[in-house]
Amino acid sequence: MTRKRPPKRRSGCPVNAALEMLGDSWSLLIVRDLMLFGRKTFREFLASGEGIATNILADRLAKLEANGIVTRQRDPEDARRVRYRLTEKGIALAPVMLEVAVWGATHEKTAAPPESIRRMKDERDRVLTEIRAKWEAEGEGA
Amino acid sequence: MTRKRPPKRRSGCPVNAALEMLGDSWSLLIVRDLMLFGRKTFREFLASGEGIATNILADRLAKLEANGIVTRQRDPEDARRVRYRLTEKGIALAPVMLEVAVWGATHEKTAAPPESIRRMKDERDRVLTEIRAKWEAEGEGA
DNA sequence: CCGGATCCGTTTCGATACTG
DNA sequence: CAGTATCGAAACGGATCCGG
Numbered sequence: 001m002t003r004k005r006p007p008k009r010r011s012g013c014p015v016n017a018a019l020e021m022l023g024d025s026w027s028l029l030i031v032r033d034l035m036l037f038g039r040k041t042f043r044e045f046l047a048s049g050e051g052i053a054t055n056i057l058a059d060r061l062a063k064l065e066a067n068g069i070v071t072r073q074r075d076p077e078d079a080r081r082v083r084y085r086l087t088e089k090g091i092a093l094a095p096v097m098l099e100v101a102v103w104g105a106t107h108e109k110t111a112a113p114p115e116s117i118r119r120m121k122d123e124r125d126r127v128l129t130e131i132r133a134k135w136e137a138e139g140e141g142a
Numbered sequence: 143m144t145r146k147r148p149p150k151r152r153s154g155c156p157v158n159a160a161l162e163m164l165g166d167s168w169s170l171l172i173v174r175d176l177m178l179f180g181r182k183t184f185r186e187f188l189a190s191g192e193g194i195a196t197n198i199l200a201d202r203l204a205k206l207e208a209n210g211i212v213t214r215q216r217d218p219e220d221a222r223r224v225r226y227r228l229t230e231k232g233i234a235l236a237p238v239m240l241e242v243a244v245w246g247a248t249h250e251k252t253a254a255p256p257e258s259i260r261r262m263k264d265e266r267d268r269v270l271t272e273i274r275a276k277w278e279a280e281g282e283g284a
Numbered sequence: 285c286c287g288g289a290t291c292c293g294t295t296t297c298g299a300t301a302c303t304g
Numbered sequence: 305c306a307g308t309a310t311c312g313a314a315a316c317g318g319a320t321c322c323g324g
Contacts, residue, residue: 009193012252200287
């Protein structure tokens with residue numbers, strides 16, 4: 001007689017809706033790797049410097065895919081390789097990512113290049129445009 | 143011989159730094175309650191609709207306070223009451239909050255008033271100014 | 285009543301070893 | 305390379321209790 005825990009309550013608040021998917025320590029870091037650092041493979045995410053475990057990474061990638069934030073496809077050139085890519089919904093997180101980076105750099109001790117943070121603040125729209133352009137360019141080869 | 147888990151690895155990435163504090167399902171919801179909904183007391187957070195447990199809420203408030211995002215003070219009028227308030231560092235999360243709300247409203251099913259979301263997109267700077275002004279006004283009475 | 289703290293079962297996380 | 309399997313540790317969460 002294992003008593004089940006009731007499902008998490010859902011509110012219609014968009015902030016809550018977003019946090020249902022992104023409210024953990026790893027998901028947004030994977031999105032960051034894809035969006036800002038050009039990482040695309042399981043191994044590259046693993047080497048990101050934060051030390052995520054393989055099972056957790058696999059789990060989060062599956063959830064991100066299930067939520068339509070990333071897509072997963074085998075490399076036609078090298079069948080061992082799997083390439084992850086942000087969807088339209090995923091790249092739409094760019095403004096969130098920018099603001100999080102700016103807040104973190106402003107209020108915490110970080111090793112971020114001051115110049116890149118300055119650009120995120122002062123040339124916000126331009127940086128966003130560049131991120132999207134880069135993402136679209138990468139999509140060409142897919 | 144209880145083997146302890148090694149401490150979480152820290153990278154200098156500002157996104158990671160921010161997620162150390164905000165990378166869970168509840169912390170940002172509490173900030174939202176303070177920032178957007180004018181909630182200030184333990185009881186009001188509890189009634190927020192998402193059903194947080196009292197022990198979790200107490201834990202998150204303590205962490206947010208330890209991280210300098212909220213302050214805590216007893217109500218001089220009613221000694222039973224405790225008022226929480228965003229710090230400068232906390233109100234600086236407004237741009238993050240806005241972008242999260244916009245993303246959630248755009249890509250998930252939510253009950254957010256379309257008009258308020260439209261304003262967050264089209265009149266971003268004005269909305270941010272209003273949030274800060276309201277926060278400063280509330281501070282007067284403290 | 286308000287703002288928690290404690291207890292304790294359930295669930296998730298996470299390090300490591302292992303597999304296709 | 306890209307993941308599973310395992311299993312102990314830690315976090316969560318519901319109920320309940322407590323000091324003011």
